[in-house]
Amino acid sequence: MGGIAWTEEEDYLLKKCIEQYGEGKWHRVPQLAGLNRCRKSCRLRWLNYLRPNIKRGSFTPEEVELILNLHNILGNRWSIIAGRLPGRTANDIKNYWNCHLSKKVNGHQGGDQKPNSTKWKPIQEESSKSKEKEYVEDQNGEKQGILIQNQNQNVPIIEQSGSIRMENIQMDYQFDQEVVAMADGDGCNKRELWDDWVSEMDLWIDSL
């Protein structure tokens, strides 16, 4: 682990404390719970592990699609991306991205760079065009879809081998540009635009 692992007793104390006093006021949690941990550790443990309704296990193809699309628009804003994936934590998504997706995406953007992860396999080696298609596999090694490099936007998108249709996956290009411009610009209504955009995202996700 990256630090000292939490014990069952510590988990119990933290959970009990949050149930009793609620979330927030993290600076008081270590004292209230009787834990020899800093406020940040307590908060992290709660958010990433102890909080109810946390979804564990492998990511579904639908979730991977969402992560890829949202990351294309938002960049490394894991907490916002996590907000669009019920039950998933920002840390989980960040880890999944770093392990499974970042090398793949960077590989496409970097040209010759070969994927390191064995979970991603070229569909064909002989054709330069076909190198832009790669299988997405789940943790059992079963093919879930095909990763395709979007020629116009340099955006990776997934062609689902099952029920998901392509038109539901691709984001509207103009909308993308608006969001990017909003993120880059220094307009006075940035916050409102952002809130509007989050609402748009909710609607889009609901439509999937």
Next chain:
DNA sequence: AAAGTCGTCAACCGCCGTGGA
């Protein structure tokens, strides 16, 4: 079977934005 390498993920660290004094 042993050693080396790689992938995963929980945990920590440092920075930033915000709100209150």
Next chain:
DNA sequence: TTCCACGGCGGTTGACGACTT
């Protein structure tokens, strides 16, 4: 206006298990 404490976030680390040689 400035300072400080806090919450929150993204980047990084490192232990451990799985896999490969």
